[in-house]
Amino acid sequence: MLPGAVYSALGLLAATSLVTAQEEEDLGYMPRDTSEMLSAPPELISLSEQLEKIPPSIALRFGEEEPVIQVPVQIIVISAQEKSAADFPQDDILRQQIQVLNNAFKPHFEFELNNITRKVDANWAGGGDNNNMKTTLHQGDHKTLNLYFTDQVKGSDGGDALGTCHYPTIVRTNPKSDGCSLRTDTLPSGRNKRYNLGITAVHEVGHFLGLAHTFDGGCKDGDKVADTPPEAKADYSCDTNLHSCGDARPDPVHNFMDYGPDSCLDNFTPLQFQRMRRMWEHLRAPAVPPRQLNAILETCLQYATDDNKCKEILKTCIKQKFPNGNYPNDKKQQLINAVLPCVKETVAQDNAILPPDKARRSPNF
Structure with a gap:
C-alpha cells in the first residue's frame, strides 16, 4: 500500500458569477450531510469487506487499464416560487458543476449531463419531505445519478446541511429514492462563501458511489479504506497539523470525504x-x-492453444454478446450459456484447437 498516495483532483473549474448577481455570504461552517448520513450503515460496511475479497475486474486480470465508467446525470432544480428563467441557476452553472465532478473523479468516472428539469414546490425547496421528492422526480436506472438542487436541505431531525445522498445499497430496497440533494447555493459561484466551488456535490457523489466519511468509525475502525489515515472526528478548519488518532500520518483534511471548506478538499x-x-x-x-x-475461461483452456488466445477470445465474445455491459448476475449461468457458443465457434474458426494428444482435458462443450 502507498499511504501517502492520492489522486489529486487538480484544475477544479474557476467559479464564475451567476447570471443573477449574487453577493457572497459567509454562512459559517456547516455539516456536509444530514445527521443520518454521519455514519455508514452496517450493510454498507459489511458489503465493503466482502468486496475486498472479490478478484480484480476483467480488465485488470487481462493486464489492461480499467475503462472509464460513464455515469449519466439528471439535474432537477426545485424553487419555492415561480421564477423567471433568469432567476434559476443557469445551464452554464449546472454544466460547470458537472465539470467539477469530472475533474474530481477522473480518470475513473466520467459524468454526462443528460437533462435539466426545473420544478416549483415550496415544501421540497425548503428541504421538506425529501424522500417523497426523490421518489416522485427520480429519472433513469441504477446507473443514473440524480442531483436535486433545493434552497435548503434538512435531515430527519430538522437540522440544516449542505447536502445528503443515499449510499448505493439503497438500490436493493428503494431505488426510486436514490440520488443526492444539495443546496443550490453550493453550486459554483453560489452565495455560500465557504462552499461555493461545487465540492459539496463531489462529497455527496462519493456517498452515491459507496464511500463513507474519512472519520467514520473514528480512530478504531476508520472508514475501512486502508490508505486513508484514521481520523477521530470531522475537520471543518483544514488544519493540516492534525493527528487526532496519534497516527504518523496527518488527518486526511484534504480528502473529499472530510468536512472542510471547498477550498480545502x-x-x-x-x-x-x-x-x-x-x-x-x-x-x-x-x-x-x-x-x-472463470468457468468460461477454464472451458476454453481445456483445448485452446494457449492462455493468451483464450483471453482474447473471451474478451471478444463478452463484448459481442453484451456490448452495453449489462451482464446477467445470477446463479443460473446465463452469461456462460450466452458466451460459450461464441467461444467455441471462435476457437474453431481460428484453428486454435489443440491436437487430442496434447489437450489438457477432453472438450466438454
Whole structure:
C-alpha cells in the first residue's frame, strides 16, 4: 500500500458569477450531510469487506487499464416560487458543476449531463419531505445519478446541511429514492462563501458511489479504506497539523470525504477509487461475476492453444454478446450459456484447437 498516495483532483473549474448577481455570504461552517448520513450503515460496511475479497475486474486480470465508467446525470432544480428563467441557476452553472465532478473523479468516472428539469414546490425547496421528492422526480436506472438542487436541505431531525445522498445499497430496497440533494447555493459561484466551488456535490457523489466519511468509525475502525489515515472526528478548519488518532500520518483534511471548506478538499485516494469501482460493479452496473468468468475461461483452456488466445477470445465474445455491459448476475449461468457458443465457434474458426494428444482435458462443450 502507498499511504501517502492520492489522486489529486487538480484544475477544479474557476467559479464564475451567476447570471443573477449574487453577493457572497459567509454562512459559517456547516455539516456536509444530514445527521443520518454521519455514519455508514452496517450493510454498507459489511458489503465493503466482502468486496475486498472479490478478484480484480476483467480488465485488470487481462493486464489492461480499467475503462472509464460513464455515469449519466439528471439535474432537477426545485424553487419555492415561480421564477423567471433568469432567476434559476443557469445551464452554464449546472454544466460547470458537472465539470467539477469530472475533474474530481477522473480518470475513473466520467459524468454526462443528460437533462435539466426545473420544478416549483415550496415544501421540497425548503428541504421538506425529501424522500417523497426523490421518489416522485427520480429519472433513469441504477446507473443514473440524480442531483436535486433545493434552497435548503434538512435531515430527519430538522437540522440544516449542505447536502445528503443515499449510499448505493439503497438500490436493493428503494431505488426510486436514490440520488443526492444539495443546496443550490453550493453550486459554483453560489452565495455560500465557504462552499461555493461545487465540492459539496463531489462529497455527496462519493456517498452515491459507496464511500463513507474519512472519520467514520473514528480512530478504531476508520472508514475501512486502508490508505486513508484514521481520523477521530470531522475537520471543518483544514488544519493540516492534525493527528487526532496519534497516527504518523496527518488527518486526511484534504480528502473529499472530510468536512472542510471547498477550498480545502482536493483528492480521493487510490483505494477509495477502487472501493467506488467495486461498489459500482456490484450494485449499479454488475460486472461479469468472477465465478462465471472463470468457468468460461477454464472451458476454453481445456483445448485452446494457449492462455493468451483464450483471453482474447473471451474478451471478444463478452463484448459481442453484451456490448452495453449489462451482464446477467445470477446463479443460473446465463452469461456462460450466452458466451460459450461464441467461444467455441471462435476457437474453431481460428484453428486454435489443440491436437487430442496434447489437450489438457477432453472438450466438454
